[in-house]
Amino acid sequence: MANIMSKSVSGSQSKNQLSGRASALINIFFVIYSALCILPLLLIVSVSFSDEQSVMTHGYRFLPENFNLAAYRFLIKDIDQIVHSYGISITVTVIGTILSVIVIAMYAYPISRSHFPQAKFFTFFVFLTMLISGGLVPWYLVYVQMLDLRNTLWSLIMPLIMSAFWVLIMRTFFKETVPEAVLESAKIDGAGELRIFIRIVLPLSLPVLATVALFQTLTYWNDWFLSLVFISDNHNISVQYFLYKMMVNIQYLSSNPNAMAEITRAGGMVNFPSETVRMAMVVVGVGPIVFAYPFFQKYFIKGLTVGSVKG
Incomplete structure (x- = not known):
């Protein structure tokens, strides 16, 4: 009788251990999955507060190398x-x-x-x-x-x-x-x-x-x-369409050196924040x-x- 009870107790303990491990694996999976969903948004926010030159030189980073509000x-x-x-x-x-x-x-x-x-x-x-x-x-x-x-x-x-x-x-x-x-x-x-x-x-x-x-x-x-x-x-245009129009204009200016030269000559921005502005638009829109x-x-x-x- 004692052997049967000990076996049942050990069996229930092993089931509880397996259940605990399964729950831990599920929790770890969802933590990783949530991080994969949140990290791109954090990266976008970080790039929007970065300096345009550092982004073009070193690429995207989760922490801005040179904090800059030029995009905003x-x-x-x-x-x-x-x-x-x-x-x-x-x-x-x-x-x-x-x-x-x-x-x-x-x-x-x-x-x-x-x-x-x-x-x-x-x-x-x-x-x-x-x-x-x-x-x-x-x-x-x-x-x-x-x-x-x-x-x-x-x-x-x-x-x-x-x-x-x-x-x-x-x-x-x-x-x-x-x-x-x-x-x-x-x-x-x-x-x-x-x-x-x-x-x-x-x-x-x-x-x-x-x-x-x-x-x-x-x-x-x-x-x-x-x-x-x-x-x-x-x-009566929505904010999404306004940002879309602005992005199209930025893409045109970024790919047209003559237009950029005219803007600079007329007293416009010398370092045009094209990449960081795109990320700032995402933050504003989302x-x-x-x-x-x-x-x-x-x-x-x-x-x-x-x-x-x-x-």
Whole structure:
């Protein structure tokens, strides 16, 4: 009896040791993986605060060899336009994300209900848009000629409101997570479809709503193509498009010695911070959106895993 008990104790101890080693290996893996994700961002920040000549001579370093703010002083020359473009991007991102989550949820909820007669048709319809596109020219003509949205903030919001992929994800979440019995009980108590959707379905669906909101926030914030297509002046351009234009101009000046000579002759910058300015643009463009992630992190993984289950 004592031998059996000692064997069971030793067996459980060996299992605990193996479990502890596995947990340690998993933790080490994720520490290394997190470092690989963070280190490039730290390198970008370091280069943006470096001297242009030291970067060109010695390459990128995690610690600036010669601390220099020339890249940010160069960007500050257009501080008014940067602040204005920041305001445009923040406005478009906030309004676009809210409208996008509302529209996607209102489309996904009906097609998730089994008693909706046209659920299969509308599900196939939204899925078809993921496979077939009308093309760039008809897409442009719809927003410019039919809707007359050129040079307006709505031209930066409307094209990104609907996402077929997130409609299907949210549909699956509603179908798998929201119990039919709860909805039937609400109907028996006299609640209408709109009241059920607002009072019951949405509160139970915070994980998927937050997940969709996070990805739509990133989509709106990182978009520069819509400003390129629909905005013909600098009044309503997003910060991403403004930085893109600045980067293109820097690349042109860096590759054109004659233009650089003219700028220097006219009293411009002698040491043009081309490489460090690119990194400073990344910091300026990425900085604000980094702070949005912690607000959605609580629901992020749950929303993706539950919403990705096949319904």
